[in-house]
Amino acid sequence: MDSSSVQVLAGQLLIGLINGSFYAILSLGLAIIFGLLNIVNFAHGALYMLGGMCAWMLLEYAGIGYWWALIAAPLLVGAFGILLERGLLARLQGVDHIYGLLLTFGVALMLQSLFQGIYGSAGMPYSIPSELKGGWNLAFVFLPKYRAWIIGASIVICFSVWYAIEKTRLGSYLRATTENPELVESFGVNVQVLIALTFGAGTALAALAGVLAAPVYSVSPQMGGELLTVVFAVVVIGGMGSVLGAILGGFSLGIVEGLTKVIYPEASSVVIFVVMILVIMARPAGLFGKL
Incomplete structure (x- = not known):
């Protein structure tokens, strides 16, 4: 393999790893909401868009830059998620899951239509913070600082959330709530508040991914639409509700997508769905899901 081929391969792997970082964070939020x-x-893609739009509006109207937006946008969208869960989704407890899917699908369409009506369909640029401009020449690939930041930050975020869910008392309460909420309430835990906060945390993760993506992709009302189908496929492959499956599946499938762009570019847009079909045929619960 000559040097130019190595550079192409390394470049596509880097792009795949960056996409995988977004897939992992979004899939993690989706897996938390479904699994717990x-x-x-179905509004997860719209909430990702809302995070990016919040970052752009904070900069445009309030002069609040990227670093503060990383905190403010997830908090704002997380608060919106709590209101959504308490105001609408809580009323659907005990009914078929299809009603929640249809409700969140309607919310997604409303959010997208609202922002499209105000700002139109054209993408709006969001600049990279000055501290993360430039990059490093690694001989086989040029690594932009912001891309490296995305990969590093997403790894820390994903595995911090995994640790909180799997290794802490709060996480044990969350897992127990899915099995026996009455038992959890007997320990003095307000289950309804816990559910609302968990939903808010899942939506905040989607918004955080939107802020991270804003300098890479242009911010627009449609930015979460196509990504949502890929994220659902990642969650299915990893196992619906599996936190570890969402993280590993997101990063791995991003890399697979990048490799496919080198080997057979025409299949890069569908390779994740091909993997999903194969996984469902072999293991319907997903790679890390419980049968």
Whole structure:
């Protein structure tokens, strides 16, 4: 393999790893909401868009830059998620999951239509913070600082959330709530508040991914539409509700997508769905899901 081929391969792997970072964070939020709350949140892509739009509006109207937006946008969107869960989704407890899916699908269409009506369909640029401009020449690939930041930040975020869910008392309460909420309430835990906060945390993760993506892709009302189908495929492959499956599946499938662009570019847009079909045929619960 000559040097130019190595550079192409390394470049596509880097792009795949960056895409995988977004897939992992978004899939993680979706897996938390479904696995712990049994809610199929079809508004997840719109909440990702809302995070990017919040970052752009904070900069445009309030002069609040990227670093503060990383905190403010997830908090704002997380608060919106709590209101959504308490105001609408809580009323659907005990009914078929299809009603929650249809409700969140309607919310997604409303959010997209609202922002499209105000700002139109054209993408709006969001500049990279000055501290993360430039990059490093690694001989086989040029690594932009912001891309490296995305990869590093997403790894820390994903595995911090995994640790909180799997290794802490709060996480044990969350997992127990899905099995026996009455038992959790007997320990003095307000289950309804816990459910609302969990949903808010899942939506905040989607918004955080939107802020991270804003300098890479232009911010627009449509930015979460196509990504949502890929994220659902990642969650299915990893196992619906599996936190570890969402993280590993997101990163791995991003890399697979990048490799496919080198080997057979025509299949890069569908390779994740081909993998999903193969996984469902072999293991319907997903790679890390419980049968």
